[in-house]
Amino acid sequence: MSGRGASDVLRLASVGRRLLLHVFDDSVSCSTVSTGRGAFSPDWLHSALQKRSMAKSRRVQDRSKKKRVHDLEVVTECWKVASKVLVIMEVLKKEPEQVIPLKRLEQYRQQISLSKPHKVEDFIRKSPKLFEIYRDKKGVLWCGLTEQAEELVEEEARLLEEHSEKAVEHVTRLLMMSVDKRLPVDKIIHFRRDMGLPYDFRTKWIHMFPEHFKVRRIEDDEYLQLTAWNPSWAVTELEKKAVATGIISEPPGEPGVLCLPFPMKFPPNYGKVFRHGGRIEHFQKRSYLSPYAEARGLMPGSQEFDKRAVAIMHEILSFTIEKRLVTDHLTHFRREFVMPQKLMRLLLKHFGIFYVSERGKRFSVFLTEAYDRSELIDKCPLVLWKEKILRLTGYRGRRKRINNYSDFSDSKDDLIEGNHDNRSSLMEVEDGEIFGTMDDSSIIDESEMDVGEVKEAYED
Numbered sequence: 175m176s177g178r179g180a181s182d183v184l185r186l187a188s189v190g191r192r193l194l195l196h197v198f199d200d201s202v203s204c205s206t207v208s209t210g211r212g213a214f215s216p217d218w219l220h221s222a223l224q225k226r227s228m229a230k231s232r233r234v235q236d237r238s239k240k241k242r243v244h245d246l247e248v249v250t251e252c253w254k255v256a257s258k259v260l261v262i263m264e265v266l267k268k269e270p271e272q273v274i275p276l277k278r279l280e281q282y283r284q285q286i287s288l289s290k291p292h293k294v295e296d297f298i299r300k301s302p303k304l305f306e307i308y309r310d311k312k313g314v315l316w317c318g319l320t321e322q323a324e325e326l327v328e329e330e331a332r333l334l335e336e337h338s339e340k341a342v343e344h345v346t347r348l349l350m351m352s353v354d355k356r357l358p359v360d361k362i363i364h365f366r367r368d369m370g371l372p373y374d375f376r377t378k379w380i381h382m383f384p385e386h387f388k389v390r391r392i393e394d395d396e397y398l399q400l401t402a403w404n405p406s407w408a409v410t411e412l413e414k415k416a417v418a419t420g421i422i423s424e425p426p427g428e429p430g431v432l433c434l435p436f437p438m439k440f441p442p443n444y445g446k447v448f449r450h451g452g453r454i455e456h457f458q459k460r461s462y463l464s465p466y467a468e469a470r471g472l473m474p475g476s477q478e479f480d481k482r483a484v485a486i487m488h489e490i491l492s493f494t495i496e497k498r499l500v501t502d503h504l505t506h507f508r509r510e511f512v513m514p515q516k517l518m519r520l521l522l523k524h525f526g527i528f529y530v531s532e533r534g535k536r537f538s539v540f541l542t543e544a545y546d547r548s549e550l551i552d553k554c555p556l557v558l559w560k561e562k563i564l565r566l567t568g569y570r571g572r573r574k575r576i577n578n579y580s581d582f583s584d585s586k587d588d589l590i591e592g593n594h595d596n597r598s599s600l601m602e603v604e605d606g607e608i609f610g611t612m613d614d615s616s617i618i619d620e621s622e623m624d625v626g627e628v629k630e631a632y633e634d
Contacts, residue, residue: 242531246529248548249550250531250533251533252548254533256564257287258288259304260560261286262279262317263319263323263327266319272324274317276317279298282294295315298317300567301568303323303568304566305318322566326559326562334371334373335372337370337555337556338379341372342386345362345386345387346386346387346400347407348365348493349387349399350400350408350466351465351486352507353510353512354510356400357398357510358395359380359395359396359398362398363375364506365494368496369494370556384401385401386404387400405428410464410465410485410489411488412436413425413434416434421434429464429465429467430464430467431462431467432463432485435458437542437543439543439545440526454526460477461478462478463478463485465485465511469482470512474514475514479512483514483520484524486511487520488527490504490507490511491528491541495554495557496557497540498539498541499539500537501517501518502536518530521539525542528540528542529542
């Protein structure tokens with residue numbers, strides 16, 4: 175072999191070695207790659223590249239920063255602050271005298287998303303309008319709610335009671351959409367705060383409405399079973415809006431095939447998307463089964479199957495008080511609502527209808543039509559109550575051009591730093607119930623998105 179030929183072989187081998195390390199990171203050592211004959215074939219290289227490309231496309235975190243919508247990231251950032259405070263309030267409400275030794279609160283550090291070396295005491299002292307600290311005769315520091323916070327706790331209880339009728343409707347409609355007309359109680363509890371369900375949901379509330387649903391035990395699990403079908407509730411939120419705006423005169427007599435378009439909202443600088451309006455229009459005109467219609471015969475992966483899944487997710491998000499959910503809470507119901515396994519991919523594909531915030535380890539999905547920039551358009555009393563809590567918190571963090579809710583923000587240099595380990599930030603507050611908090615992350619002030627992705631998203 176000539177000197178030049180040998181040089182080319184060595185250079186190719188070197189490129190191949192670096193590529194392998196890039197593809198497999200630390201899982202493949204340098205010794206795995208040999209410059210010997212047959213060890214580095216073009217076919218194998220193509221397969222490795224394809225495998226890496228496929229893996230990357232499945233990672234939500236790998237989406238370009240330019241695909242983020244700053245206004246909705248602001249919403250996530252604001253409620254991160256509120257969630258930290260609500261964890262503390264939740265702990266205090268469950269104590270007999272609504273007070274707790276500060277030392278015991280340290281065990282909730284993970285749930286508060288407070289990283290070391292910051293102290294829980296310092297975290298609490300930042301909101302003197304909500305929390306007060308005092309020392310007993312033995313010198314032990316205790317934390318309790320202020321008089322103003324206690325009034326807010328009583329106000330929330332009243333608002334939850336007033337919201338109960340709507341909560342009954344939404345829980346019943348969830349059961350009506352499910353394939354077996356029943357759902358595990360443990361899974362419904364994930365929606366408790368998102369849908370404004372009461373604190374005694376499991377122990378008392380679900381037993382109070384036997385005309386709508388009842389509890390059944392199947393093997394070792396509790397299920398909420400539909401007891402009566404309500405035709406007036408088998409109408410989607412889209413149908414209601416279509417009737418209100420005169421698009422249709424009245425909804426069909428029973429759930430069936432629908433052909434209503436989904437409201438879509440893109441960032442202001444995303445106007446070029448309308449150049450691909452033909453594909454979007456084709457998707458919007460495609461008929462689909464109502465979320466309340468029988469869906470057992472749909473073929474997974476078909477256009478009809480996927481569009482009905484979009485309708486299901488749209489309906490569930492419409493039930494929530496903030497028109498957003500942690501994506502985990504949706505994926506828990508894939509089997510019960512006959513939705514695709516790769517639900518996240520479907521959410522990302524239809525980002526004119528939904529927006530997925532990637533902040534933290536637990537992502538949130540928004541119903542884009544419900545927001546005007548970073549403001550929820552229709553705010554129910556429970557949302558207004560949460561905004562009161564947010565205004566009384568003392569956590570401001572570092573200003574990052576956040577223009578809502580008094581410019582709340584977190585920073586890695588601030589007291590309210592996120593939890594950076596690999597565990598989920600969850601707290602048991604009721605049997606089978608979890609309270610989720612978001613991890614900290616810096617806000618990205620970019621809302622520009624890839625126009626080409628819309629073109630691909632709506633291709634048949």
